[in-house]
Amino acid sequence: xxxxxxxxxxxxxxxxxxxxxxxxxxxxxxxxxxxxxxxxxxxxxxxxxxxxxxxxxxxxxxxxxxxxxxxxxxxxxxxxxxxxxxxxxxxxxxxxxxxxxxxxxxxxxxxxxxxxxxxxxxxxxxxxxxxxxxxxxxxxxxxxxxxxxxxxxxxxxxxxxxxxxxxxxxxxxxxxxxxxxxxxxx
Numbered sequence: 001x002x003x004x005x006x007x008x009x010x011x012x013x014x015x016x017x018x019x020x021x022x023x024x025x026x027x028x029x030x031x032x033x034x035x036x037x038x039x040x041x042x043x044x045x046x047x048x049x050x051x052x053x054x055x056x057x058x059x060x061x062x063x064x065x066x067x068x069x070x071x072x073x074x075x076x077x078x079x080x081x082x083x084x085x086x087x088x089x090x091x092x093x094x095x096x097x098x099x100x101x102x103x104x105x106x107x108x109x110x111x112x113x114x115x116x117x118x119x120x121x122x123x124x125x126x127x128x129x130x131x132x133x134x135x136x137x138x139x140x141x142x143x144x145x146x147x148x149x150x151x152x153x154x155x156x157x158x159x160x161x162x163x164x165x166x167x168x169x170x171x172x173x174x175x176x177x178x179x180x181x182x183x184x185x186x
Contacts, residue, residue: 040111041096045070048107049079049098058183067180070098079106082180086172088115089164093123095172097139103177104143108136110169120165135159135166139173147174 045055045068052070059066068081084095091114098106110133115121123135130137138156139147147170148154149163158166 044096044109044111045081048096048109049081050107052078055081069183077101080180080182082176084172084176086168086170088113088168089120089162090115093165093168093172095169097173097177099177099180101182102143103180103182104141105139105173105177106141108139108173110136113165115162115165119159119162122159122162123165123169135169139169144174144177147177 042055046052049055049070051072053073054071054075056069056071057066058069065083067083069077070079070081072078079098079100081096081098084097086093086095093110093115094112096109096111098108100106110124113121113123115123124133125135126132127134135157142155146154147156149156149158149166149170151158151163154170156166156170
């Protein structure tokens, strides 16, 4: 009986020490992960709205979501970058979309997804000789009413075998852009 209690105590101590070590690693790694994520977002902002020289993050708009204003050298707004989300086959697809004052899409970047490898992940696929993902490039210069897959009467090619992922991107973008209110000058 004494051996069982002794063994149980050792396991409890080992578990407590392991938990403390894990908490310590998390507290050290979390700021680094956040810094890396912010750097990735900054890179995405300049990719999808290249004619902006700076970005101003706007908090607490009407939907209580943040968005970015892209500004030129004279601090004039050249576009807006919105976060958008679509429910894919196996994950939520996180996107950043750049639009102009008329809500025309200027650029799109999928920043996070966990879709099925070889199928849904093709939303990020860059074809040989291209510089950007072919699926995402289809959205440039489209207006929200034109955001439909070809099978639904639109002009966006769905990915074979990944219709749910394709539709998630289309639906997520359309919902976010349609609900976004372009800020008026005060």
